[in-house]
Amino acid sequence: MEEEMENPEMVDLPEKLKHQLRHRELFLSRQLESLPATHIRGKCSVTLLNETESLKSYLEREDFFFYSLVYDPQQKTLLADKGEIRVGNRYQADVTDLLQEGEEDGRDQSKLETKVWEAHNPLIDKQIDQFLVVARSVGTFARALDCSSSVRQPSLHMSAAAASRDITLFHAMDTLHKSVYDVAKAISALVPQGGPVLCRDEMEEWSASEASLFEEALEKYGKDFTDIQQDFLPWKSLTSIIEYYYMWKTTDRYVQQKRLKAAEAESKLKQVYIPNYNKPNPNQISVNNVKAGVVNGAGAPGQSPGAGRACESCYMSSLRILLDILEEIWWLENANPVRWREARTKPQ
Structure with a gap:
């Protein structure tokens, strides 16, 4: 935020707007916190700071905020959320006007670049x-x-x-x-x-134990060379660690590790497709697949059609009534067979 304030377009900004703009900057945190809904006062929009647009655009709306740094509650540090794109006057070369023929160059030659190779040399x-x-x-x-x-x-x-x-x-x-x-x-x-x-170079200067520490740190922190230096290689300079990293990427060991990680990622199950499974569960009582009024292969009086298959104890009282009726019919038939036969042939 303070670096952006040094831009020429922000220098002429009134102090009141600068003060408001400073309060528009937030810091992202991965710390989770639950708050009651009564604390909600409105809706706002928070976006990652875009280097290609002016900071003045964030003042056009009252509910528009931006962030570029992430707060780590464990380390208590502010780190960039991602690599920035260096766009703007601060990162561009100051191209001077073309000198006219015979015009002297007033620049200090000691502050200019040093030529280290002549393309048009006498050697082939x-x-x-x-x-x-x-x-x-x-x-x-x-x-x-x-x-x-x-x-x-x-x-x-x-x-x-x-x-x-x-x-x-x-x-x-x-x-x-x-x-x-x-x-x-x-x-x-x-x-x-x-x-x-x-x-x-750095590839020769580092020992085998230092190289192992670097690979372990790279696995833990990624390309966060500042944390690698602080926690694993404090006796190495940051320039030395970065230079060693780019040389390490040219080695066969890096290529082998990259292939192993690619094969490991390929072998992992990325998606699971579960097809529709409509087969009925045999342990579940199904209304549609059971004959009406069937209990253990026999009909039970008082059982509604489509009630499903049940156990014996559910209709024990009905079975006792049925047995009593059968016993009475058997007794009537044996007592007066003629009358019983006449009763069976007459609808009444």
């Missing part, structure tokens, strides 16, 4: 490549003479691979440029009287 590409081969050979020889390098790169193959890294080639090209592209003079600068020049 083949000569430059030969010089770089000599520089790599000097780097391999320097590692053979260095005791610490001999421990880290015990074989000639590993020493040659370390000598072929970018830092050796950059130093060789810088030496050639300072020698005004005189190959003999540049080779003499690579091998002074004290011994060959040894150039080592």
Whole structure:
């Protein structure tokens, strides 16, 4: 917020509007808190700060707020929610007007960029490549003479691979440029009287235990290099950690870890499709699939049609009544068979 206030378009803003704008900035927090509904006073809109639009646009509405930082209640720190896009006058080059022919350049040359390579030099590409081969050979020889390098790169193959890294080639090209592209003079600068020049980058300077700590920290914090430095590598500078990270991404170990993570993510079950399952449960009483008035294969008096299948005890009293009726019919038939037969043939 204070950085945005330094923009030319915000300098002329009245103090009252600046004060209001400061109160429009909020801080996102992942801390959860429950409040009663009676505390609600209205509805507002909170959005992530957009670097491409002016802060004045947030003053056009009373219920419009913005945030760019996230508060961590455990660490008690404010961190950016995501990487910012550096758009604006503060991040753009100040291009001066083209000098007219014969016009002097009034700029301070000491504050300008330093030229480190001349594209139109007198050497051809083949000569430059030969010089770089000599520089790599000097780097391999320097590692053979260095005791610490001999421990880290015990074989000639590993020493040659370390000598072929970018830092050796950059130093060789810088030496050639300072020698005004005189190959003999540049080779003499690579091998002074004290011994060959040894150039080592962060990949060689770090020990195996430090590399393991870095990978563990990267797994925990991601690319939050400030937390990595504070909690895991306090003796390393932030520049050293960032430089090592980009060199570590060029190693085979990083490629293998990336493949393992990709295979692990691919093997995980991402979605589960549950089809419609309408098969009836045999343990559940179903009205539609049971014959009306059937109890254990026999009809029960007083049972409504479609009442479902039930157990014996539910209709025990009805069964007793039925048995009494059957017993009475049996007795009547045996007592007077003729009268019983006549009663069966007459509808009344």
